[in-house]
Amino acid sequence: MAEISARRRLLPPYLLSAPALLLYLGLFMAPLAMTLMLSFNSFDFYKGILPGFSFVNYLEVVTDEYFHEVFLRTFGISLAVTVLCALLGTPEAYILHRMRNPWKSLFMLAILGPLLISVVVRTLGWALLIGDSGVLNDALIGAGLIDEPIRLIFTTTGVIIALVHVLIPFMVLSVWASLQKLDPAVEQAGLSLGASQFTVLRRIVVPQVMPGVLSGSLIVFALTASAFATPAILGGRRLKVVATTAYDEYLNTLNWPLGAAIAVLLLIANVIIIATYNKVIEKKYAQAFQ
């Protein structure tokens, strides 16, 4: 009797979450599992995909220096974008936090703006802006400041600039959320104890919003590492990152198993980095915040 009622009590939660669970299983887990299986197949240039189970694709990625370069570049860009977003986004969020309406809402909209525009359109806009005969170079040459156009498009720098612009809202929002929890009197307390405004920021505000900065960093890092449209358009044919490489294997070489292996490796690398990072943060901040 007791067992039946216990089972009855357990059933409704499962039933209620079933639709979402099915959606998740069908639309996310299934393709992921299929990609994983695909990555163990092999490929022949004339015969196409050959069924079977081998690590040949993984071996290729792990041993080929070309892929090393692609992976290193991807994580290099991710790291640079994350650091820049943290350095720019944290003060940005703080300034926004201190602003009054209507300026606050206006600037909030400006910061969130990039998220409202299609990533392709926005990136093409950057191409127009930083291209060799783009607005920026034309203006600088016209002003007589430079003779040769500064090469930004199809460079790592160009990709990083555009990605920072795209991803900084995530950092700002994350830090903003931490700032909301900050007691405004804490800053006054610091000032009254003789600290300068800068010291108050460094010693009192920043440490308290650090969890926000760190979680924002996680989001920015993960999104940069898997970013596709921006590096594809601004990086051009030669500046490859992992996502564009996988895309090329799928659609140009038609080597789906290799593309799948690259995708799986990116996922694994991302998960390892993020999980490690999270562990370190939790350890560091467990005592003061919870």
Added chain:
Amino acid sequence: MSFLRLEGLVKRYGDFTAVDNVELSVEKGEFVSLLGPSGCGKTTTLQMIAGFEVPTQGRVIIDGKDMTDVKASQRGIGIVFQSYALFPHMPVAANVSFGLEMRKVSKEERKRRVMQTLELVHLQDFAQRFPRELSGGQRQRVALARALVIEPEVLLLDEPLSALDAKIREDMQIELRSIQQKVGTTTILVTHDQSEAMSMSDRVAVMNEGRLVQVGAPYDAYEFPEDLFVSNFLGKTNLLEGKVTARNGGEVKVRIGEAELEARDVDGSIDGRVNVSVRPEKLHLTTPQDGALQGRVLTRIFLGNHWVYQVQSPIGRLLVTQQNTGQDSAREGEEVGISWSVDGIRVLAAEADHG
């Protein structure tokens, strides 16, 4: 010469005047409360003393030095905030040490003074705890230690006890007062709680609508309120409208409804329409025959050490408190008499505009 002086302090936000011409002198070592309802300008006044708000007009003078244009970080004022505003990412000792660090005090000296101050607030065993591991009362004491360790010229307390439970609040009132007397720091307390202000301070400064209404020792302000607002805000009172009908030297007769009662007129200024204020504890319940007025008990509430009655009388509903003497008291519906001494009656001019 007084130690802290506010001279004609005014703060306007657009058309709204938050603080209107506040003049206050505080002696060295004195404990003064700024008391008033929310929105009366007491916190804005405190913020101007602290240097977080710039006065529209007027000056803040501490120990003879004009501090009006001095930055908050240079004023050397200790503040205890309503929310405590402890630094949550630092242990207690680091919180307390922060102000000394800013003053470039040597490490050994810092350590010594931090422990000394933590001992003063009985928290010496909690130095390595983080604020979130402490109770409300303990956080309060950390905040006090952090403000006192820098040996401030002036200590500002912004509603420091309002976040505490009633029982702890009473204990903290006593402790705060004894610590203040021990270290002798000139202290300004901002509060809306009249009992807190009266129990802790040497003088209370009652504020209403941006202005200082009355400044005086707690007993004087309570017993001799200068206007309706003060008599109403400091403790409970029965306010009755009346008219002066006769005058005899220092005494006047005031007609209230059907009844007439006597009152003292100290400076001879009372005439015409007046307000009469009688504190509930100045009224006594008697047998109907012995009372100057007769009435009927509507409700009674037992509060442990005393009873509170609401009595219907010819001059209106009166609040009466009686000590719990252990004898059975008048019950609801019972006919009673009410008596009082002429010294317990305050007559206030019926101002057209007060505040």
